[in-house]
Amino acid sequence: MPRVCCCCAALRPRYKRLVDSIFPEDPKDGLVKADMEKLTFYAVSAPEKLDRIGAYLAERLSRDVVRHRYGYVLIAMEALDQLLMACHSQSIKPFVESFLHMVAKLLESGEPKLQVLGTNSFVKFANIEEDTPSYHRRYDFFVSRFSAMCHSCDHDPETQTEIRIAGIRGIQGVVRKTVNDELRATIWEPQHMDKIVPSLLFNMQKIDDIDSRVGPPSSPTGGEKEENPALLAENCFRELLGRATYGNMNNAVRPVFAHLDHHRLWDPNEFAVSCFKIIMYSIQAQYSHHVIQEILGHLDVRKRDSPRVRAGIIQVLLEAVAIAAKGSIGPTVLEVFNTLLKHLRISVDFELGDRRSSAGSATFSTSSKESDERIVQNAIIQTIGFFGSNLPDYQRSEIMMFIMGKVPVFGATSQSLDTSHLGDLGTRRIQIMLLRSLLMVTSGYKATTITNALPAPFLDPLLSPSLMEDSELRQLVLEILHNLIDRHDNRAKLRGIRIIPDVSDLKIKRDKISRQDVSFMKKHGQQLYRHIYLGCKEEDNVQKNFELLFTSLALTTIELANEEVVIDLIRLAIALQDVAIINEDNLPMFNRCGVMALVAAYLNFLSQMIAVPAFCQHVSKVIETRSLEASYFLPETIFKDKCNLPKSLEKHEKDLFFLTNKIAESLGGSGYSVERLSVPYVPQVTDEDRLSRRKSIVDTVSLQVDILPGNNTEDKIDNTEEITFEALKKAIDNNGLEEQEKEKRRLVIEKFQKAPFEEIAAQCETKANLLHDRLAQILELTIRPPPSPSGTMTITAGHAHYQSVPVYEMKFPDLCVY
Numbered sequence: 001m002p003r004v005c006c007c008c009a010a011l012r013p014r015y016k017r018l019v020d021s022i023f024p025e026d027p028k029d030g031l032v033k034a035d036m037e038k039l040t041f042y043a044v045s046a047p048e049k050l051d052r053i054g055a056y057l058a059e060r061l062s063r064d065v066v067r068h069r070y071g072y073v074l075i076a077m078e079a080l081d082q083l084l085m086a087c088h089s090q091s092i093k094p095f096v097e098s099f100l101h102m103v104a105k106l107l108e109s110g111e112p113k114l115q116v117l118g119t120n121s122f123v124k125f126a127n128i129e130e131d132t133p134s135y136h137r138r139y140d141f142f143v144s145r146f147s148a149m150c151h152s153c154d155h156d157p158e159t160q161t162e163i164r165i166a167g168i169r170g171i172q173g174v175v176r177k178t179v180n181d182e183l184r185a186t187i188w189e190p191q192h193m194d195k196i197v198p199s200l201l202f203n204m205q206k207i208d209d210i211d212s213r214v215g216p217p218s219s220p221t222g223g224e225k226e227e228n229p230a231l232l233a234e235n236c237f238r239e240l241l242g243r244a245t246y247g248n249m250n251n252a253v254r255p256v257f258a259h260l261d262h263h264r265l266w267d268p269n270e271f272a273v274s275c276f277k278i279i280m281y282s283i284q285a286q287y288s289h290h291v292i293q294e295i296l297g298h299l300d301v302r303k304r305d306s307p308r309v310r311a312g313i314i315q316v317l318l319e320a321v322a323i324a325a326k327g328s329i330g331p332t333v334l335e336v337f338n339t340l341l342k343h344l345r346i347s348v349d350f351e352l353g354d355r356r357s358s359a360g361s362a363t364f365s366t367s368s369k370e371s372d373e374r375i376v377q378n379a380i381i382q383t384i385g386f387f388g389s390n391l392p393d394y395q396r397s398e399i400m401m402f403i404m405g406k407v408p409v410f411g412a413t414s415q416s417l418d419t420s421h422l423g424d425l426g427t428r429r430i431q432i433m434l435l436r437s438l439l440m441v442t443s444g445y446k447a448t449t450i451t452n453a454l455p456a457p458f459l460d461p462l463l464s465p466s467l468m469e470d471s472e473l474r475q476l477v478l479e480i481l482h483n484l485i486d487r488h489d490n491r492a493k494l495r496g497i498r499i500i501p502d503v504s505d506l507k508i509k510r511d512k513i514s515r516q517d518v519s520f521m522k523k524h525g526q527q528l529y530r531h532i533y534l535g536c537k538e539e540d541n542v543q544k545n546f547e548l549l550f551t552s553l554a555l556t557t558i559e560l561a562n563e564e565v566v567i568d569l570i571r572l573a574i575a576l577q578d579v580a581i582i583n584e585d586n587l588p589m590f591n592r593c594g595v596m597a598l599v600a601a602y603l604n605f606l607s608q609m610i611a612v613p614a615f616c617q618h619v620s621k622v623i624e625t626r627s628l629e630a631s632y633f634l635p636e637t638i639f640k641d642k643c644n645l646p647k648s649l650e651k652h653e654k655d656l657f658f659l660t661n662k663i664a665e666s667l668g669g670s671g672y673s674v675e676r677l678s679v680p681y682v683p684q685v686t687d688e689d690r691l692s693r694r695k696s697i698v699d700t701v702s703l704q705v706d707i708l709p710g711n712n713t714e715d716k717i718d719n720t721e722e723i724t725f726e727a728l729k730k731a732i733d734n735n736g737l738e739e740q741e742k743e744k745r746r747l748v749i750e751k752f753q754k755a756p757f758e759e760i761a762a763q764c765e766t767k768a769n770l771l772h773d774r775l776a777q778i779l780e781l782t783i784r785p786p787p788s789p790s791g792t793m794t795i796t797a798g799h800a801h802y803q804s805v806p807v808y809e810m811k812f813p814d815l816c817v818y
Contacts, residue, residue, distance in 0.1 A: 013052075014042070015042065015049050015052055015053050015056065016056055018035065018038055018039040018042055018053075019039060019053060019056050019057060019060070019079075021035035021038070021039075022035045022036045022039055022075065022079055023060075023072060023075055023076075024075075027069070027071025027072050027074070027075060028071060030075065031075050031078050031079060036079060036082060039053070039079070039083070040082060040083065040086050043083055043086065043087055044086060044087060047087065050083070050087060050095040051095050051097075051098065053083070053095065054080070054083075054095040054096075054097075054098030054099060055098050057076055057079065057080055057098065057102070058098045058099075058101055058102045058105075060072070060076055061073055061076040061077070061102050061105065062102075062105055064076065065105055065106070065109060065114070070111070070113065070114065073106070073114065073117070074117065076102070077102070077106070077117055077118075077121050080099055080102065080121065081121055081124055083095070084096075084099060084124065084125055084128060085124070085128070096125070096137070097137075099121075099125065100122075100125075100137075100142075102118075102121075103118045103121055103122050103125075103142075104118075104141055104142075104145075105118075106118030106121075107119070107142075107145045107146075107149075108145070112154070112159050112162060112163055115149065115163060115166060116162060116163070116166045119146070119149075119166040119167070119169055119170045119173075120166075120169075122142065122170055122173050123169055123170065123172075123173040125173070125177070126172075126173030126174070126176050126177040127173075127176070138186065139174050139177070139178060139186075139187070140192070142170065142174055143171070143174055143187075143192050143195055143196060144195060145170070146166075146167045146168075146170030146171045146174065146199075147167065147171065147195040147196060147198075147199040148167070149163050149164065149166055149167025149170065150164055150167035150168055150171070150199035150200070150202060150203055150233075151164075151167075151199065151202060152164050152167065161227075161229060164203060164229045165227075165229050165232060167199065168199075168200065168203060168229060168232045168233050168236055169232070171196055171199065171200065171236060172232075172236040172239065174187065174196075175187065175196075175236070175239065175240050175243065176239075179243045188244070188247075188248035188251050188252070189251070190251050190254075193251045193252055193254075193255050194255050194258070196240070196255075197237075197240075197252065197255035197256060197259065198255055198258070198259045199233075200233040200234075200236055200237045200240075201233075201237070201256065201259045201275065202233075202259075203229045203230055203232075203233035204230050204233045204234050204237065204271075204275070205230075205263075205271060234278065237278060237282075238278060238281075238282040240252065241278075241279055241282035241283050242282050242283070242284075244283060244284075244287070245287075246287060246290075249283065249287050249290045249291070250290060250294060253279065253290070253291055253294050254294065256275055256276075256279070257294070257298045260272050260275070261302075266302075266308075266309045266312035266313055267306070267308040267309050267311075267312050268312070269312035269313075269315055269316060272312060272313075272316050273315060273316055273319050276291070276295070276316050276319060276320050277319055277323070279291055279320075280319075280320050280323040280324060281323065288320075288323070288324035289324065291320055291324075292317070292320055292321065292324060292336060293335070295313065295316060295317045295320060296317070296335065296336065296339045298313060299313050299314065299317070299339065299343060300339065303343065303346055306372070307347070307350070307372035307373050307375060307376045308372055308375065310343070310347070310376050311372075311375045311376045311379045314340075314343075314376065314379040314380055314383055315379055317336075317383055318379065318382060318383040318386060318387075321336070321383060321386065321387045321390075322386060322390070333391065333395060333398075333399065334398075334399075334402060336387060337384060337387070337388075337399060337402055337403065338402075340380050340383060340384055341384075341403070341406050341434070341437075343376075343380060344377060344380045344381075344430070344433050344434070344437075345430060347373050347376045347377050347380070348373075348377070348426055348429045348430055348433070349426065350373055351373040351374075351377075351429075352423070352425065352426050352429075377433055380433075380437075381433060381436050381437045381440065382440070384403070384437040384440065384441065385436075385437060385439070385440020385441055385443070386440070388400075388403075388437075388440065388441030389440060389441060389443055389444055389445075393445065393446075393447070396441060396442075396445060397447075397452065397453075397455075399441055400438060400441055400442060400445075400458060401455075401457065401458055403434055403437055403438045403441065404438060404458055404461050404462055405461070406434055407430075407431055407434045407435065407438075407461065407465065408427050408430055408431060409461065409464050409465070428470060428473075431465060431468075431473055432472060432473065432476065435465065435473065435476035435477065435480065436476060438476075438480055439476055439479055439480050439483065442480055442483035442484055443483055444483075445483060445484060446487055447484070447487065449514060449516040449517060449520075450484075450485065450487075450516070450517050450520045450559065450560060451516050451517075451519070451520050453484040453485070453487075454481075454484055454485075454520070454524070456523075456524070459524060459527070460527075462477060462480065462481070463477065463527065463528075463531045465477050467531065467534060469538065469540065470540075471538065471540045471541060471542060471544075471545055474535055474538065474545060475544055475545060475548055478535070478545075478548040478549065478551070478552055479548065481552060482548070482551055482552065482555060485552075485555045485556065485559050485560070486555050486559065487559060488508075488509035488510060488511070488558070488559070489509070490506075490508055490509060490510075490554075490555065490558055491551060491555065493506040493507070493508065494506075494550070494551050494554045494555070495547075495551070496547055497543075497546055497547045497550040497597065497598065497601050497635045497639070498601060498635050498636060499600065499601055499604050499623060499634060499635065499636065500601075500604060500605055500608070502608070503605060503608040503609060504608075508558060508609075510558050510559070513560065513561070513562050517559070517560050518562060520560070521560050521562075521564075521565050525560075525565060525568060526568075526683075526684045526752065527684070528556065529568060529569075529572050529681070529683065530683035530684055532549060532552055532553065532572065533572060533575060533576065533579075533681070533683050534683065535549055536549060536576050536579065536595050536598065537579060537585050537587065538591075539585075539587060539588060539591060541591055541594065543594075543639045546594050546595075546597070546598050546635075546639070549598060550598055550601050550602055550635075553569065553572075553573075553602045553605075553606075554602065554605050556569065557569060557605070557606055557609055558609070561609075563672055563673070564673075566606070566610060566672070567667075567672065567673065567674065567676055567677060568676075568681075569602075569606065570603075570606070570663060570667075570677065571676065571677060571679070571680070571681040572681050573599045573602055573603055573606075573658070574599075574658065574660055574663075574677075574680075574681070575680060575681035575682075576595050576598065576599050577595070577596065577599045577657060577658060578680070579595060580592040580593070580595040580596045580599075580649065581649055581650075581657070583649070589645045589646065589647075590638070590645060592649060593632045593633060593638045593643075593645060593646075594638055594639070596633040596638075597632075597633060597634055597635040597637075597638045597639070598635070599658065600619075600622070600623055600626065600633060600634055600635070600658075601634075601635050603619050603658055604619050604620075604623060607619045607620075612666060612667060612670045612672075614665070614666030614667075614669060614670070615663060615666040615667055615670075617666070618658070618659075618662045618663065618666055619658065621655075622655070622656065622657065622658055625655045625656055626656055629653075629655075629656065630646070630652060630656050632644065632645060632646060633656060660677055660678070663677065664677045664678065676757060679757070679761055682764070684749075684752040
């Protein structure tokens with residue numbers, strides 16, 4: 001370095017002379033420590049000179065960089081670092097500007113060593129806590145430069161790693177400096193986050209062991225942090241997210257989606273899952289719902305993408321929800337379920353659309369698309385189930401109501417998902433998916449009373465699908481009922497329909513029936529019995545249906561049965577036996593034998609539960625006789641793969657059947673009120689069949705008699721009602737009559753649910769007698785001649801039509817049997 005003459009040196013300012021003295025003639029000798037101590041003492045004694053010292057050092061450093069005097073550059077930066085560490089006065093602010101200008105010069109150079117040197121100096125500066133905030137300082141250049149260094153593609157792998165590590169450490173320094181500064185909001189602006197976050201994620205992708213990033217923050221050693229860009233980037237990313245607040249959380253998360261989209265990291269989604277696990281573990285718990293909202297929003301944006309991309313996003317949502325469910329979910333509970341159910345409908349729509357559009361294309365591509373959509377649907381169901389099962393009970397009951405309200409029911413007007421454009425097949429798929437979701441949500445749900453588990457607004461729509469002619473839907477409904485009724489985890493012990501030799505070996509857990517449960521059975525017991533009864537009469541029942549029906553009866557006995565309910569259940573079992581024997585519904589022989597086996601298995605279980613010796617003896621005797629003479633009436637035989645079925649059941653002896661009088665006699669001796677056993681069970685009549693597209697068990701009987709004249713044109717004109725103002729007014733008034741009819745039906749249904757059984761039986765008997773008298777009158781008309789040769793009589797009874805009877809104009813409006 002050239003020396004100046006003594007005269008000129010004496011005229012130079014003291015701070016310049018002190019600065020010049022710290023530089024040796026040979027840069028290899030390093031910083032002159034004695035002179036550096038003098039310069040430091042001078043700067044501390046005269047802080048107003050700091051800005052001039054900084055400016056002069058910056059001038060020398062810029063000149064040395066241009067002239068490639070890298071040795072003097074190192075000395076200048078070392079001197080700056082020591083001055084920064086020693087001085088903390090108000091006057092340090094102008095000095096910092098000179099320092100940052102020098103650091104920027106180093107970062108702009110193309111020499112890797114100088115870039116690393118500048119980064120190290122900036123990191124030291126970032127760790128200094130300033131006494132007063134700086135209102136004018138910005139770090140836009142440093143954010144851009146450090147982010148660019150994170151993407152270094154130098155040909156030398158070691159140099160590349162060194163530059164990337166320097167870039168990550170620089171970003172970490174910017175984050176620490178701006179967060180501790182009162183103007184920290186500037187770093188959270190989208191233009192900065194769009195550079196910082198992708199740079200960190202880019203380096204995190206290079207890690208070999210993905211699982212090392214899963215879970216709460218790890219604590220790698222210092223050497224690992226310095227040598228591995230991926231670990232250093234991960235820790236910087238965790239630190240960044242940990243400092244995020246309510247107002248800037250979204251700005252930190254959104255660039256993650258852009259990076260995953262740009263690099264197509266949703267399929268496969270291992271890296272995406274690990275990223276969001278880091279996010280969920282790093283942010284403050286009360287902000288978890290922000291991340292979930294962002295994932296849901298991105299799912300809406302990518303709803304037209306391939307099934308595997310959507311499935312990857314949903315899988316990420318599942319992992320995020322699994323972590324958030326342990327803490328605060330916030331107000332997004334219903335939003336999560338609503339969005340997922342919407343995408344479930346979209347997935348089914350895509351699946352059916354692909355099936356229709358590819359009707360003439362290759363089978364492989366069609367099945368591949370369908371299977372991909374099934375992956376999406378299963379991911380949605382899994383997410384709904386996991387999220388719902390981790391909610392507290394009060395929120396879970398609301399979610400159960402919410403999902404049940406979305407299940408489309410034929411003919412019902414509700415807030416269910418719009419499936420009008422999907423057709424019957426699409427509606428069925430939606431029903432199955434929603435019920436599977438509901439099944440997962442109800443898993444593990446333990447209500448204190450059955451009323452809390454099955455409130456009336458939930459029970460009615462839940463049981464409607466059990467009347468549909470689809471065995472899978474009925475199975476799902478029964479499994480949901482089991483989840484809600486079974487409050488002592490007895491279901492696993494009752495798995496499989498069988499004759500249990502000794503029920504005490506099962507170690508059934510049960511409590512005394514509460515008043516609330518007794519009240520529930522009085523209000524809704526007949527509704528449960530009816531659905532079990534109708535479920536047994538379905539032609540498409542398979543072994544699983546019978547097993548679930550047996551479990552339903554057994555759980556009802558364990559959880560809800562008092563003496564009155566026991567009598568009702570026995571009446572129900574005998575009625576099912578009569579269904580199999582009489583076979584008015586023309587059931588296949590397998591179904592008839594399956595019902596007989598179901599009755600045998602249940603009465604065997606019930607008799608041992610109530611422990612009435614005479615009842616147990618009768619049941620055991622019938623089962624023993626069946627095992628010898630008609631084993632196909634027992635579950636162990638009928639549900640085998642190869643079972644010889646009988647041709648008919650009419651010729652069987654009474655010893656093979658459970659007899660009402662024997663049961664009444666055995667229970668009466670033990671104090672049971674058995675009067676109602678003599679009254680056959682008849683299911684209550686509701687309008688649920690209309691909603692479930694199924695024929696009612698008791699059709700409304702209508703008898704209509706019409707005169708159809710042959711060629712009498714005048715009579716036809718006379719029978720045509722003239723359209724007048726009065727006629728239109730009358731038609732408008734009919735809306736009020738429809739409302740009255742609806743109210744009348746509601747009162748009738750409520751009466752059948754709450755009125756005493758004896759009163760209902762007496763009313764039904766009266767109606768039956770009235771029907772008998774009216775039918776006798778009609779049949780009496782058959783012996784009379786018709787009024788004209790062309791007159792015919794049409795009798796409509798349920799779904800049967802007869803036209804062989806002479807006709808008169810007659811109507812019987814009171815022949816509606818409720």
